[in-house]
Amino acid sequence: MAPGILLLSALMAWAALGANAAFAENDLAAGKKVFKRCLVCHTDVEGKHKTGPTLHKVLGRPAGQAEGFRYSPAYVRAGKEGLVWSDETLFQYLRNPKKFLRGFLKDPKVKSRMTMKYFREKDRRNVIEYMKSLDE
Numbered sequence: 425m426a427p428g429i430l431l432l433s434a435l436m437a438w439a440a441l442g443a444n445a446a447f448a449e450n451d452l453a454a455g456k457k458v459f460k461r462c463l464v465c466h467t468d469v470e471g472k473h474k475t476g477p478t479l480h481k482v483l484g485r486p487a488g489q490a491e492g493f494r495y496s497p498a499y500v501r502a503g504k505e506g507l508v509w510s511d512e513t514l515f516q517y518l519r520n521p522k523k524f525l526r527g528f529l530k531d532p533k534v535k536s537r538m539t540m541k542y543f544r545e546k547d548r549r550n551v552i553e554y555m556k557s558l559d560e
């Protein structure tokens with residue numbers, strides 16, 4: 425390979441790496457902004473609840489199980505029926521919590537007191553990335 429091409433591909437690889445790192449930082453900063461809106465009703469502190477249950481280490485946990493929080497029955501039921509908060513389930517849930525739980529439980533009547541809906545896919549992706557970074 426000609427030295428010029430080698431240099432060029434090295435430069436391209438370097439540029440791609442740099443761009444990725446910058447992108448990841450932007451995602452986290454954007455996710456933190458979205459998360460601030462969650463903190464109106466939630467905390468990220470273990471055992472501390474507001475209108476909503478703590479979100480401390482919620483990823484990987486079954487639904488409806490933060491100790492000391494009185495959930496709507498749908499959450500407890502969903503947790504017992506296998507709903508675990510993951511990238512994917514949280515991503516779908518945040519779009520429309522009530523609809524998601526109704527779908528999961530196959531019950532069109534269940535209710536959720538979390539009435540917020542996050543339609544923007546990017547907001548949901550970013551906030552989940554940010555929540556994961558908190559758990560590390």
Ligand code: HEC
Pocket residue numbers: 458459461462463464465466475476477479482486487488489490494495496499509514518535536537538539540542551
């Ligand atoms: C206006 C208040 C409010 C906002 C804002 C809000 N939530 Fe909630 N959230 C709640 C309430 C209340 C519940 C419990 C619902 C129930 O029991 O009916 C809940 C439940 C949850 C649960 C289920 C937790 C568990 O232990 O099963 C998750 C996950 C969650 N919210 C994530 C979020 C995220 C992420 C955001 C921000 C993007 C957010 N919420 C914004 C009020 C809110």
